[in-house]
Amino acid sequence: QQQVKQSPQSLIVQKGGISIINCAYENTAFDYFPWYQQFPGKGPALLIAIRPDVSEKKEGRFTISFNKSAKQFSLHIMDSQPGDSATYFCAAGGNTGTASKLTFGTGTRLQVTL
Amino acid sequence: GAVVSQHPSRVICKSGTSVKIECRSLDFQATTMFWYRQFPKKSLMLMATSNEGSKATYEQGVEKDKFLINHASLTLSTLTVTSAHPEDSSFYICSARGPGSGANVLTFGAGSRLTVL
Numbered sequence: 001q002q003q004v005k006q007s008p009q010s011l012i013v014q015k016g017g018i019s020i021i022n023c024a025y026e027n028t029a030f031d032y033f034p035w036y037q038q039f040p041g042k043g044p045a046l047l048i049a050i051r052p053d054v055s056e057k058k059e060g061r062f063t064i065s066f067n068k069s070a071k072q073f074s075l076h077i078m079d080s081q082p083g084d085s086a087t088y089f090c091a092a093g094g095n096t097g098t099a100s101k102l103t104f105g106t107g108t109r110l111q112v113t114l
Numbered sequence: 115g116a117v118v119s120q121h122p123s124r125v126i127c128k129s130g131t132s133v134k135i136e137c138r139s140l141d142f143q144a145t146t147m148f149w150y151r152q153f154p155k156k157s158l159m160l161m162a163t164s165n166e167g168s169k170a171t172y173e174q175g176v177e178k179d180k181f182l183i184n185h186a187s188l189t190l191s192t193l194t195v196t197s198a199h200p201e202d203s204s205f206y207i208c209s210a211r212g213p214g215s216g217a218n219v220l221t222f223g224a225g226s227r228l229t230v231l
Contacts, residue, residue: 032218032219034218034219036222041205041225041227042224042225043118043120043207043209043222043223043224043225044158044207044222045222046219046220046221046222049219089157089158091218093218094218095218100218101148101160101163101218102160102218102220104157104158105157106156106157107155107156107157109155
């Protein structure tokens with residue numbers, strides 16, 4: 001119930017391409033879905049987040065697509081750049097009970113090549 | 115924006131000694147802070163939830179006597195790894211949730227890499 005499944009584990013994309021990372025959850029109490037970016041040796045930084053009242057949120061080159069009925073959400077990075085090379089974690093959380101703590105996906109190591 | 119400072123960023127200690135890691139919210143008051151442990155190329159594992167003025171809540175399998183957490187003020191939480199052993203070597207990360215933020219809107223510190231010799 002608490003798991004957030006993330007795929008792929010690793011991803012190689014050419015510069016200028018689109019990077020897509022997918023996550024799926026089970027707990028219907030989750031109502032907050034953030035994505036974090038982590039560079040080696042650093043803490044995670046919030047990239048973008050969505051709540052289930054919208055199906056898509058875009059901030060610059062980063063877009064979250066959210067499918068409430070399928071309990072899935074994804075991160076799209078448009079025009080991927082070498083500086084985007086990092087590990088990306090999806091997460092899910094809610095306001096009550098066991099959902100009140102963020103549950104993280106297993107991470108996706110993105111490498112953007114020249 | 116909200117900033118969380120974590121110190122030290124790296125620490126090396128001898129086996130059997132104790133190490134304290136500090137987590138400070140610099141520009142906001144954090145009623146709740148979280149401590150995570152991250153192994154290489156792995157996800158974040160929640161260790162405990164630290165609440166200002168009360169005892170920390172530990173996740174299942176985390177030894178509370180091994181990992182002492184103190185949240186004495188609204189801007190500071192500390193994690194003390196007691197009698198450290200090589201298997202405690204890891205990357206420890208804190209995050210803070212401030213009043214007024216959504217329940218799960220967290221700001222993370224930069225992490226502390228602990229190496230126990």
